[in-house]
Every structure is written in structure tokens, then in C-alpha cells.
Amino acid sequence: MIDVTKKAPSYQKTASVIIPARNEAGTIEDSITQMPKLGKHTELIFIESNSSDKTWEEIKRALT
Numbered sequence: 001m002i003d004v005t006k007k008a009p010s011y012q013k014t015a016s017v018i019i020p021a022r023n024e025a026g027t028i029e030d031s032i033t034q035m036p037k038l039g040k041h042t043e044l045i046f047i048e049s050n051s052s053d054k055t056w057e058e059i060k061r062a063l064t
Contacts, residue, residue, distance in 0.1 A: 012039070012040040013040060014040060014041040014043070015038035015039045015041075015042050016042075016045060017035065017038070017042065017043065017044050017045065018045045018047060019031055019044060019046050020047045021048045021051070022048060022050065022051050023052055023053050023055060024051070024055050025051070025053040025054045025055045025058040028046075028058040028062050029058070029062045031044075032062050032063070046059050
């Protein structure tokens, strides 16, 4: 028999969110500020490649 009155152990839940960002300089800050907290730690991973705008520069600026 399982004792259901015992509380489950408290774990520190974490989440990693992968954000594809090609030519998305205008949406980077909103992607960061509007991301809901998904656990004690939420990691944002931006994937950027060959953008013709300043997406990479905006990612670096927004995260500093």
C-alpha cells in the first residue's frame, strides 16, 4: 500500500527553451521579456545563423 499522505520531494525544476532566430532582431527583446518562468531556472538558447539584420548583436545586447 502506498502512503498518499506523504508529500512528494521538492525538486528544483528547470527548463531549456530553444529559440530559432534568423532575421529576428526586432523580436528578440520580447522573446526574453515575455518568456514565462518555467521552473526555478529557465535557460534560453538562441539559434542564429546568417541573419542579414542585426539579430546576433540584439541577442547579445538584450542579455547584458
